[in-house]
Amino acid sequence: MAPLPRADPSLPHEKLSKLRALLQAFDRDARHNVPTYEYGRGKPVTPEEVRGTEMGFNLATFIVHRGKVIAEFYSPLITPDRPLVSWSMAKSITHIAFGIVQRAEMLPPIDHGLGRLRLEDGRFAVQEWKRMDDPRGEITIRHLLQMRSGLEFNEDYDAEKHSVSDVQQMLFSRPGKTDVGKYAAEKPLQKPPGTEFRYSSGTTNILARLLTRIINPLPWPTFIREHLFDPLGVSQGAYAVCDQSGTIIGSSFVFATAEDYARLGMLYLQGGVWDNVRLVDKSWVDMAMIRTGGNPDDILDYSYHWWISRDSEVPYFRASGFEGQFIVVVPSLDLVLVRLGRTPDKTPQWTALQKWMDDVVTCFMDEHSKATL
Incomplete structure (x- = not known):
């Protein structure tokens, strides 16, 4: 697997300084000794446990702009090749x-x-x-x-x-x-x-x-490896958990690295094409950007197993998982942002995490950015 190309962020000085400050804030919350979730083992973190942090416990972030990795951070507990749980981001992978x-x-x-x-x-x-x-x-x-x-x-x-x-x-x-x-x-x-x-x-x-x-008769692990993971260059350590009947637990349990999740987001950013090979029809990808419902008190609307921003300055769609996992795809900015970590819902840290994500995205805006999906 060839790694994605790396590059320094190409941003005006003011926005580059803002991005660096946001990444430093992420790094501060990545230095807490918190266990990662392993399949079948582990409990959700509590509001009391994240008290004193800005955004909860950060494990990894990975940012791809214009096809190049411009930032990645990891907790000292995490190596770049460590597969981490998707939780409900798996729903978007099922799509x-x-x-x-x-x-x-x-x-x-x-x-x-x-x-x-x-x-x-x-x-x-x-x-x-x-x-x-x-x-x-x-x-x-x-x-x-x-x-x-x-x-x-x-x-x-x-x-x-x-x-x-x-x-x-x-x-x-x-x-x-x-x-x-x-x-x-x-x-x-x-x-x-x-x-x-x-x-x-x-x-x-x-x-x-x-x-x-x-x-059938192709088993799930073979299907997802041959038809999705290998074409994208997803790491060999990535896997999806199946139940005893052989069904992938498509709601919750994919384990992959931050870069792997970024590749999955990039596939939809690129309209279903990878290395000039179409894996998913553009019309199917576009379903991720069609609003179909949601709850009034949510910050996002729903589409087809993806979520869509509601009031963000720059529209995006995203895969979202329990405790603040997300793959954010911003077509107008040619941007993918991955965050993996442990932040309980309905806490000040959760609110701060959502703001951090929006602030990172706006660092890549310019006067030519289109406010559309």
């Missing part, structure tokens, strides 16, 4: 995987009810929804990509506060973790499909199980 299958003309119609659709193996796309009197059978791939399935699902990550946290049950407990797609598909319908945005990791794992069947 990329669907785009690869769509380009290969293997994807079923995305507006066809999955309980009414048979795949090549003769079985219904979602067996749990195959009864004609089951309204869940009208749920489509588009509904799932937009988080508008209508299925019941409790996405709260704090199991101690809630007796039933579906995301905790699905990812970490039996029988959920043995077949994450089945766990989510068995949930009852709460709203008519397509009528309401409801963010759900279960939704992504229904899609991941469907994709596992589409690519």
Whole structure:
């Protein structure tokens, strides 16, 4: 794997000074002794643990501008080749995987009810929804990509506060973790499909199980390595976790380096092309920039398994994960920004992290920057 080319930032003095100050602030919060999350081991950090930091615990940041790496920082605990957890950034990677299958003309119609659709193996796309009197059978791939399935699902990550946290049950407990797609598909319908945005990791794992069947007999680790990771030059240490049924846990568990995540963002920045080879159709990439929903109290809108900035001075779309993982893609500035770390939501540190990200992006603005996606 050839590393991405490096270069010094080409910025006016004032903006270069601002960028350096922002990176120094990042570095200060990267010097705390905090454990990284390992699959199946580790607990979320608490607001008390990050008290005294500016942005929580920073592990890595990686900035690519005009195709060249202009900054990268790592915690003393992290080496550049250390794979780190994606959390829900994996959802956006699942969207990329669907785009690869769509380009290969293997994807079923995305507006066809999955309980009414048979795949090549003769079985219904979602067996749990195959009864004609089951309204869940009208749920489509588009509904799932937009988080508008209508299925019941409790996405709260704090199991101690809630007796039933579906995301905790699905990812970490039996029988959920043995077949994450089945766990989510068995949930009852709460709203008519397509009528309401409801963010759900279960939704992504229904899609991941469907994709596992589409690519069969090719196993997930082989598919993602041969059709995505290797073409992008992603490190050999990067991997995606599968459940016991063989389905990739597409909601949450990709492990990769900061540079690997930057490469994934660059693929969409470049419209689905890498080294002059098209991996994903431009029309599929463009879905990441179409607003489809969101919650009024969020700082972002939702698209198709990606998030879109709402009030940022420079529009962007991004993959986002628990505790402040993100891949920010800014087409108008030819910019990709990766941050990996551990910052709890709804804390002053979380707010400061979002501002830090916006401030870094604006360092690359000039009077010719287009305020559009």
